[in-house]
Amino acid sequence: MNLVSRSMKNLLRLYGRSALMIAVLSIVVILSVIGFTVKEGAEQSIRKIRNEAGNQVQLYPDSSFEKNELTDEIAKSVLTEDVGDYDFFMGDSVSIDLPGLEDFVFATVNMHGKELPVNGSILTSQKPDRIENFANGNWKVVDGRFYNEEEMKKGSPVVVIDENMAKHAKLKVGDTFKVHLISIDAVKEVKVVGIFRQNAETSQNPLAMLYAPYGFLKNAKEESGQKDLTIAYATFYLKDANYIDRFIKQGEEKLGTDHYYFVSNDIMLKPLLAPLENMKSFAELTIKSVLIAGAAIMILIMAVAARERKKEIGVLRSLGFRKPTIVCQLIAESLVITVLALAIGLGVGHAAAGTVNGQLMKHEIAANDQLQASMQGFDWSAQGLQAVDSSLDASTYLLIVLMGLLITTAGTVTASYMIVRYEPIKILASDK
Numbered sequence: 001m002n003l004v005s006r007s008m009k010n011l012l013r014l015y016g017r018s019a020l021m022i023a024v025l026s027i028v029v030i031l032s033v034i035g036f037t038v039k040e041g042a043e044q045s046i047r048k049i050r051n052e053a054g055n056q057v058q059l060y061p062d063s064s065f066e067k068n069e070l071t072d073e074i075a076k077s078v079l080t081e082d083v084g085d086y087d088f089f090m091g092d093s094v095s096i097d098l099p100g101l102e103d104f105v106f107a108t109v110n111m112h113g114k115e116l117p118v119n120g121s122i123l124t125s126q127k128p129d130r131i132e133n134f135a136n137g138n139w140k141v142v143d144g145r146f147y148n149e150e151e152m153k154k155g156s157p158v159v160v161i162d163e164n165m166a167k168h169a170k171l172k173v174g175d176t177f178k179v180h181l182i183s184i185d186a187v188k189e190v191k192v193v194g195i196f197r198q199n200a201e202t203s204q205n206p207l208a209m210l211y212a213p214y215g216f217l218k219n220a221k222e223e224s225g226q227k228d229l230t231i232a233y234a235t236f237y238l239k240d241a242n243y244i245d246r247f248i249k250q251g252e253e254k255l256g257t258d259h260y261y262f263v264s265n266d267i268m269l270k271p272l273l274a275p276l277e278n279m280k281s282f283a284e285l286t287i288k289s290v291l292i293a294g295a296a297i298m299i300l301i302m303a304v305a306a307r308e309r310k311k312e313i314g315v316l317r318s319l320g321f322r323k324p325t326i327v328c329q330l331i332a333e334s335l336v337i338t339v340l341a342l343a344i345g346l347g348v349g350h351a352a353a354g355t356v357n358g359q360l361m362k363h364e365i366a367a368n369d370q371l372q373a374s375m376q377g378f379d380w381s382a383q384g385l386q387a388v389d390s391s392l393d394a395s396t397y398l399l400i401v402l403m404g405l406l407i408t409t410a411g412t413v414t415a416s417y418m419i420v421r422y423e424p425i426k427i428l429a430s431d432k
Contacts, residue, residue: 021301022341025404028294029345030352032287032400036392037353039283042276049273050241053265055084057244059234059251062259070260075234078251082243087127088231090217094120095180096208100168104208109182116180120208122159124217126152130237131211134196144173144194147213151193155215160194165208171195179210181217184224190216291403295410302334302411327416334412342404346397353392 012018059078061070072088079086095109095116104119125131128146133139147158161171171177176191190212198209221229238247248262 017301017305018337021298021337022344024294024297024301025337025341025407026345026348028290028407029342029400029404030349031290032403033346033349033392034352035283035287035290036396036400037349039280039287040392040396042280042283046273046276046280047242049276050244053241055238055241055244057236057238057247057251057262057264059236059260059262061230061233062261069230070233071229072231072234074255074260075231078254079236080247080250082238082240082247083236084239085127085130085237087125087130087235087237088214089123089125089233089235090214090229090231091121091123092184092217093118093182094122094210095182096120096169096177097180098169098171098177100170101165101208103168104165106207111180111182111185116182118182118207120165120179120210122179122181122210122212122217124212124214126214128152128160128211130235133198139196139198141194142197144192146194146211152213152215155213155217155219157188157190157216158193158212159190160196160211161192162209163195163197165210166192166195169208181220184221184226186220186224188216188220291407295407298407298411299414302415305415330415331412334408338404338408342401345404346400 059070059075075086075088093109096119101117101119105117107118108115109118110116129135134141134146141160142163144160146160147156150156151158166172169177171192173192173195176189178187178189180187190210196211218229236247238244244264248264251262
């Protein structure tokens with residue numbers, strides 16, 4: 001009679017205890033499936049929401065400190081392997097002496113006894129495709145182009161101007177005009193290479209908007225005698241939004257928190273993601289607790305079973321069965337119980353995971369709605385969030401199977417230890 005057949009007969013003969021062990025292990029597997037579903041679903045939801053919020057981190061100087069300046073060298077000092085790209089933003093107020101810009105005058109400044117109208121703002125960056133309003137599609141170039149890579153490297157005197165300014169000043173692509181850079185009192189001639197259109201919601205008139213390569217303004221300031229060129233802020237684009245906390249922590253350790261500070265959308269997310277973080281922590285605690293409790297219960301049940309079957313073991317030993325054979329018999333019974341419990345547990349757990357997924361989605365969309373309400377101008381699509389799939393993959397199911405085997409192994413080892421200590425003569429001579 002082979003081990004499997006004998007195991008099945010023993011399990012049927014001791015059906016009460018067998019059912020109890022199958023039930024215990026099935027519950028462990030079901031709770032593990034649900035726990036992993038919650039954990040992985042919460043992780044995916046958090047990752048999804050963070051990625052939707054963006055992987056950008058801005059570095060600013062604290063303006064409350066006098067002469068506290070941020071340079072591109074200081075900004076570069078916080079670069080880490082987590083950064084995929086970065087950009088520096090520098091701006092200046094300008095005076096543009098062109099007819100038709102009278103409506104754009106914002107203020108006047110006295111320059112060498114002459115009143116100059118401040119009717120424009122020149123903004124520079126190294127990565128024009130990263131500028132928020134253009135990147136999110138709110139603004140777009142409707143004529144010409146943005147400055148190219150070669151112009152950025154050279155710091156060429158080229159600009160992209162807004163449509164309103166082009167209309168009032170009667171400028172077109174290819175035209176040149178002069179701008180007076182207020183901060184350094186220098187006049188530079190620039191060439192229009194593109195014209196962009198702002199939407200009504202983000203229109204920033206009355207100032208004329210000009211975008212130019214970062215190197216253009218940097219070169220102009222260096223020519224004026226400025227050495228430590230200050231920038232308004234630096235933006236770092238991380239390879240993954242989940243690196244934000246680590247990057248900010250490393251940056252604060254490098255620069256300190258007295259004169260500079262980091263800003264990211266992720267900071268605003270923390271209170272909104274708290275429910276998902278709590279779900280993840282609770283799931284991890286549940287998995288660990290279930291594993292420990294399941295192992296303890298199975299050890300207890302199998303130890304009691306081995307003790308109750310002491311007479312049976314004594315008879316088998318007296319008939320010539322060796323200890324390894326009896327231990328193998330116990331292992332075979334445990335494997336049958338494990339297979340049945342896993343089949344039940346994985347089936348029921350997989351069905352229950354569907355309900356868990358629904359609850360996860362409710363939390364996720366609720367966090368999304370709260371975030372949209374709290375972040376002005378931040379545009380998300382709830383449809384995109386609904387694409388998150390928190391179902392378990394094959395590797396997780398394999399881990400759950402290994403957990404089930406680990407639990408039954410712990411019980412089997414305990415029972416086997418008791419069996420090898422039994423002596424057949426003492427067992428048969430005992431009334432207990």
